[in-house]
Amino acid sequence: MENTSKDLIKLIQHKYANLSKGQKLIAEYIMAHYDKAAFMTAATLGKKVGVSESTVVRFANALGFSGYPSLQKALQVLIKNKLTTVQRISMDDSFIDSDATLKKVLKADMENLRATIEEVDCRTFKKVVDSIFKAHRIYILGLRSSTALAGYLGFYLDLILDNVKVVSFGMSEIFEQLLRVTKDDLVIGISYPRYSRRTLDALKYVKKQGCKIVGITDSYASPIAxxxxxxxxxxxxxxxxxxxxxxxxxxxxxxxxxxxxxEKKEVTQYFEKLEDMWDTFNVYEGKDKPTNF
Structure with missing residues (x-):
């Protein structure tokens, strides 16, 4: 089994004495700049410290990883909850060029989709769908950057089901909105780096009430997992x-x-009523009634 990121820095320190001269240069750079090293290719990291790409690969092997990609992934998990916005801005100078930025961001998003497709657990997905239909009430919680995801999920589920509530900052405190949760309810918690402590605390609270929790997050190393x-x-x-x-x-x-x-039949009937209402009140462009000026 490969090493996890949990004690990665300690692992490097433990292995340091037995590393070659070139590998020690890599170790020293990573321990001092792990936030930047996590997003460097093996070739880039080697060039940065003055060693070959193959030396970087052997360094990863010396730590017990199958290759550099596995070490890099461990580094990225390590920094996810620690990297500040300022550090993110400074970690890659390639974003200075607008053309390069466009392609790099699109490719990164495509890579995230590819990795998600490969790793998604279809059995868990089906269990989540079953849990949503079994729940008495469904609460959706996502704060900070995850607020957009929670709102989007809540908007559409509320059109399909009649027992959905999006928990968000407002007149009521987060915990007040979750006060009535029971073991028959379901809370969908959405949390992405930098992980919101408020989200984790709220999920811990509903867990104590015996409420079922579905977590949507970026890895099993996430606090809510x-x-x-x-x-x-x-x-x-x-x-x-x-x-x-x-x-x-x-x-x-x-x-x-x-x-x-x-719920296709029920949803179809519901949306037919919605379409009539939208037409009546001119909710969408394209179906406005003629207006005389």
Whole structure:
């Protein structure tokens, strides 16, 4: 089993004495600048410290990893909850060029989608859909950058179901909005780096009430994964100071469609009524009644 990121720095320190001269240069750089090293290729890291790419690969092997990508992934997990916005901005100078930025961000989002497709657990996904239909009430919680995801999921589930509540900052405190949760309810918690402590505290509270929890997050190393009854993973590797929410949004779309298709007849009837209402009140462009000026 490969090493996890939990004690990665301690591992490097422990192995340091037995490393070659070139590998020690890599170790020293990573211990001092792990936030930057996590987003460097093996070739870039080697060039930075003055060693070959093959030396970087052998360094990863010396730590017990199958290759540099595994070490890099461990470094990224290590920094996710520690990297400040300022550090994110400074970690990659390639974003200075606007053309390069466009392609790099799009490629990064595509990579997050690819990794999510490969890693998604279809059995867990089905269990989550089942849990949503079994729940007496459904609470959706996502704070900070995850607020957009929670609001999007809540908007569409509220069109399909009649027992959905989005928990958010407002007149009522977060915990006040969760005061009536019971063991028959379901809380969907959405949390992405930098992980909101408020989200974790709120989920710990509902867990004590016996409430079921579905976690939507970026990895099983996420703080909410350990307390969730079911965890859905959608990758969100950071791109500069912006969180990549493309894969999480796609996962949420999948949930919405799966739920809607299970209740297709009822949803169709409901949307027919909605369409009539939207036409009556001119909610959308394209169907306005003629206006005389």
């Amino acid at each position: 350990s307390i969730s009854d079911h965890t859905l993973i959608a990758r969100s590797n950071m791109v500069s100071f912006v969180d990549s929410l493309v894969a999480p949004l796609s996962l949420i779309n999948s949930l919405i469609v799966a739920i809607g298709m299970r």
